[in-house]
Amino acid sequence: MDPSSPDAHDWIRQELVKPEYQAAKPTWFDLVWKAVGDGLAALFQGSGGDAGPVLLAVIVLIVAGIVVAAFFVFGRPRVNRQAAASRRAVLGGVDARTAQELRSAAAAAARAGDWALAIEEQFRALAVGLDERTLVSLSPGTTATEFAARAAAAVPEEAETLREASRAFDDVRYLDRPGTESRYQLLVALDQRLQTRRAAPPAVLT
Template sequence: MRLDIPVDPSSPDAQEWIRTELTKPEYQTAKPTWFDLASKAVLDWIQSLFSGPTGDAGPVLLAVVVALVAALIVVAFVVFGRPRANRRSADARRPVLGSDDTRTAAELRASAAAAARAADWVTAIEEQFRAIAVGLDERTLVRVTPGTTATEFAVRAAAVAPQEGEQLRTAAMAFDDVRYLDRPGTESRYQLLVALDARLQQVRPAQQAVPA
C-alpha cells in the first residue's frame, strides 16, 4: 500500500494555504458581520456603566437612581411649582383689603354683582368677600384693618356669629383660592358668599366689636 508523503511547506506556502482555506464559504458564513461587532460594542459599553472596577454595580446604580430622582424633582418644580401647602401658608398672611381701598360695603356688593353678570367669578368672589368684611366693620361688629387676613377675619366674625363659623371659613378659603392661589372661581361659590352676606346682615350687635 502506498502512503502519502508528509507535507512540510515553507512559511510563505503555509500562509497562502491558510488564506485560501479561509476564503471558503463555510468560513465566510461564520465571520461576524458589522452589525454583530457594533452590537457587541454597545452591550460592552452599557455593561461598563453598571460595573465598577471590582465588578460591583452598587455604587453606579445608586448614582444613577439619585440623579434620576433629582431630575424628577426639578421637573416637578418647573411644571407644578412649589408645594401647595407651603403656598397656602404664605398666602394666608396676606390682607383682605388694600390700604387705599376705602369703598363701602354697598359699593363692594355692586362691584361683585357687576363682575358676576360678566361671569368674572374671580373678581365677584373677591369683591363679595370684601363686602362681607367691610359690612361687619361698618356695623362695628368686627373691626377690619388693611392688614386683616381672610382667615383672621373669619375667626373673629365667627365669634360674633358662631352659627356661621363653618361658612365663614369656607368663604375665607374661597377668597384665598382665587386671590392668591390662582384657582378659578365658580358661580356656586359666589352665590355661597352672597347668601352668607345676607344672613350676616341680619345679625344684631349683641356684644362689643371684636378687633381684627
C-alpha cells in the first residue's frame, strides 16, 4: 500500500483509535508531572548556582499543595468516618446516621404513629447532635443515662429534662413500653432548644 495514498491515511487513523494505542497516550497527570519536571530541569540549567533558594521555594510550594490536597481528599472523610464509627455502638444500636438524618427518621415514625420508634430515633438525634457540635463526647457503649449526665454537665439548665428524655428512651428501647406523643414532643422541644445552646463555661476556682 502506498503510504501517501488516501487509503493508507484512513488505515492509519483507524489503527490509531484502537484501545491499545489510546491506552498508551499520556494522561493529564503524566503531562502535568512532565511539565513540573521540565520546569525544574530548566531552573537547574538556567540559573546555575543561584537556583538553590528558588528551587527550594518551588519544592516547598509543591509539597504544601500536595499536603493540602491530600487533607481535603483523604483527611476530612477519614475524620468523618471515624466519628461515625465511634457512634455505631452508642445507645445500644449500630448507627452511623447524622443528627439530621435521625431527626427525619423520627418525624417519619411520628407521622406513622409509631411513637416508640419516634422517641428512640429522636433521642439518638439529640445525642448525636450534641456530639457533632462537640458539646458532649459520645463513645462506644455510652448509655442513655450516661449521655444525659454528660449533657447535663454541659447544659445544666436542661438537666432534669435530659434525665426525663433518657428515661423515655430506656422505656421504649429496653422495657418495651409503648411510647406516647407527649414524650416524643418533649424530646423534639428539648432537641430544638439544645441546638441553640452553648456549653456552660468552666467554673472559676477562687
